[in-house]
Amino acid sequence: MKKRIKIWFHSGATSDIREFSIHKVLLGFIILIGVFAIGGTSFVGYDYLRLKNVLFNNNSLNQTIHKQKNEIKNQRTQIQSFAGEIEILKKQVDNLSKFEDKVRLIADIKQTSNSSGLIGIGGIPTNELDPDIPLEKKQTALIREMHQQINQTTFVAKKQALDFESLIKQLEEKRNLLACTPSIRPVKGWITSKFGYRSSPFTGQKEFHPGIDISNKSGTKIFATANGKISYAGRKMYFGNFVVIDHGHGRVTRYGHLKKLLVKRGQKVKRGDVIALMGNTGKSTGPHVHYEVRINGTPVNPLNFILN
Incomplete structure (x- = not known):
C-alpha cells in the first residue's frame, strides 16, 4: 500500500478544518524542484552581481588606463619640450662663446685656455622629438641623451662663466691701461x-x-x-x-x-x-x-x- 501524507488546513471562509492527502514521492519532487529553483535563482543572482562587479572593475580599469595614457602623453610632451629647451640652452652657451671670441678679437686679448664652446656635444635626434611617436615606444635613449647633454652643457657653462670672469678682468686691466695711455693732443696749435x-x-x-x-x-x-x-x-x-x-x-x-x-x-x-x-x-x-x-x-x- 502506497504511503500518503495527510495535510490539514483551516479555510478562511468557514471555520471548517479540511483535510487532503498527497503522495510522498510527489511531495519530495515538489520540494526538490523548490530547492533547485531557489538554488538557480541564487546562482543567477550571484552571477549577475559578479558580472556587475566585473563590469564596474572593467570601467574603473579603463578609466585608469585612459588616465595613465594621458599622463604618459603629457610626460612625453614635457620631455620633448625639455629636450627642445636643452637645444636652446646649448645655442645660447655657444653664442656666448662666440661673443667672447669676438670681444677678445676686438680687444686683442688672447684666450688663455682651451675653447669653452660646445664642440663634441651632439644634437638630440629630431625623430625623438616627433609628437606623434606611439605611446608604446620607449624613449629611454632620449632621456639618457638628455642627461648627458645637461651634464656637458652645465660643465661648459661653468667654464664659460670662468672665462668671462677672466675676460672682464683682462678688459678692466686693458681699460685701465688705455685710460692711462696718452692719446690726445695736449693743446691746440x-x-x-x-x-x-x-x-x-x-x-x-x-x-x-x-x-x-x-x-x-x-x-x-x-x-x-x-x-x-x-x-x-x-x-x-x-x-x-x-x-x-x-x-x-x-x-x-x-x-x-x-x-x-x-x-x-x-x-x-x-x-x-x-x-x-x-x-x-x-x-x-x-x-x-x-x-x-x-x-x-x-x-x-x-x-x-x-x-x-
Missing part, C-alpha cells in the same frame, strides 16, 4: 719742433729733442692727455713752469714752458682736464708747450700717442 735730432735754436748744434713743441698764443689751455697723478708741479731749469703726470704702467707725460700751473703735486687728473696755461717761461723763444711721452723712462715720439 701748430707743431713747431718734432721729436728726434734737430739743430738747437740757441746754439745751432745738433741735439736730441725728447718731445714736440706746440705753439699757440699765451694763455691757451693745456690738457692732461691721459688719466694719472701729478708727480711734479713747479719750476724746473730750462723748462720754466713744469708739470709731470705719472699715468702708471710706466707711462709718464711732461709739459714745459707753462705760463700758469692749475694743478698741484699729488692731485689726480683725468684725460682732458685742464692742467695749465701755455706760456713762455724757461729757455724758450716764444709761447709754446714742450710735450714729452716717456715709457719706462725712455722718451718716445709723442705723435704716436695722438689720435685726435
Whole structure:
C-alpha cells in the first residue's frame, strides 16, 4: 500500500478544518524542484552581481588606463619640450662663446685656455622629438641623451662663466691701461719742433729733442692727455713752469714752458682736464708747450700717442 501524507488546513471562509492527502514521492519532487529553483535563482543572482562587479572593475580599469595614457602623453610632451629647451640652452652657451671670441678679437686679448664652446656635444635626434611617436615606444635613449647633454652643457657653462670672469678682468686691466695711455693732443696749435735730432735754436748744434713743441698764443689751455697723478708741479731749469703726470704702467707725460700751473703735486687728473696755461717761461723763444711721452723712462715720439 502506497504511503500518503495527510495535510490539514483551516479555510478562511468557514471555520471548517479540511483535510487532503498527497503522495510522498510527489511531495519530495515538489520540494526538490523548490530547492533547485531557489538554488538557480541564487546562482543567477550571484552571477549577475559578479558580472556587475566585473563590469564596474572593467570601467574603473579603463578609466585608469585612459588616465595613465594621458599622463604618459603629457610626460612625453614635457620631455620633448625639455629636450627642445636643452637645444636652446646649448645655442645660447655657444653664442656666448662666440661673443667672447669676438670681444677678445676686438680687444686683442688672447684666450688663455682651451675653447669653452660646445664642440663634441651632439644634437638630440629630431625623430625623438616627433609628437606623434606611439605611446608604446620607449624613449629611454632620449632621456639618457638628455642627461648627458645637461651634464656637458652645465660643465661648459661653468667654464664659460670662468672665462668671462677672466675676460672682464683682462678688459678692466686693458681699460685701465688705455685710460692711462696718452692719446690726445695736449693743446691746440701748430707743431713747431718734432721729436728726434734737430739743430738747437740757441746754439745751432745738433741735439736730441725728447718731445714736440706746440705753439699757440699765451694763455691757451693745456690738457692732461691721459688719466694719472701729478708727480711734479713747479719750476724746473730750462723748462720754466713744469708739470709731470705719472699715468702708471710706466707711462709718464711732461709739459714745459707753462705760463700758469692749475694743478698741484699729488692731485689726480683725468684725460682732458685742464692742467695749465701755455706760456713762455724757461729757455724758450716764444709761447709754446714742450710735450714729452716717456715709457719706462725712455722718451718716445709723442705723435704716436695722438689720435685726435
